[in-house]
Amino acid sequence: MRHAWATKSxxxxxxxxxxxxxxxxRLMRKLPLGLALASLALAAACGGDSPxxxxxxxxxxxxAASPAGGQATVLRGTVGTAADPDAPVITxxxxxxxxxxxxxxxxxxxxxxxxxxxxxxxxxxxxVDETTTVxxxxxxxxxVTLEPGGYTFLCDPHAAKMVGQFSVT
Numbered sequence: 001m002r003h004a005w006a007t008k009s010x011x012x013x014x015x016x017x018x019x020x021x022x023x024x025x026r027l028m029r030k031l032p033l034g035l036a037l038a039s040l041a042l043a044a045a046c047g048g049d050s051p052x053x054x055x056x057x058x059x060x061x062x063x064a065a066s067p068a069g070g071q072a073t074v075l076r077g078t079v080g081t082a083a084d085p086d087a088p089v090i091t092x093x094x095x096x097x098x099x100x101x102x103x104x105x106x107x108x109x110x111x112x113x114x115x116x117x118x119x120x121x122x123x124x125x126x127x128v129d130e131t132t133t134v135x136x137x138x139x140x141x142x143x144v145t146l147e148p149g150g151y152t153f154l155c156d157p158h159a160a161k162m163v164g165q166f167s168v169t
Contacts, residue, residue: 076110080119085116089162109144111141116137128146
């Protein structure tokens with residue numbers, strides 16, 4: 001058991017280090033400030049009562065692009081994650097990173113990052129049927145015209161788990 005004892009002019013600790021009362025007083029004054037700063041840092045790291053920033057699915061508004069001409073709207077498809085390429089995750093997002101749920105009919109450029117040799121990205125619906133292949137790991141771009149109706153994006157080997165849907169109006 002460690003014990004410290006005080007003499008008239010200093011605090012003596014078991015390892016025989018000496019702290020003058022002046023040094024001890026300075027340390028004791030800094031302790032509450034250090035604890036307060038540590039508490040603030042911990043609260044900031046935990047997020048506190050900040051509003052929920054979970055991404056909500058969005059609808060993309062029609063642009064000047066049309067099936068007859070113009071510039072295609074970019075969508076991003078991803079299979080796997082940067083941290084774990086083989087993770088059972090498949091996404092389709094708009095230019096702002098929001099999940100796609102509804103799109104207006106028109107021309108789209110689907111930029112796919114297939115990060116895994118175990119998965120593929122398959123977009124189908126209407127007259128569209130575009131896919132990457134297993135075991136291909138590559139970035140691929142599909143130029144598609146989406147017509148009104150329902151569409152599905154999925155990983156063929158894991159379709160029960162890795163699937164998403166959106167509609168085109």
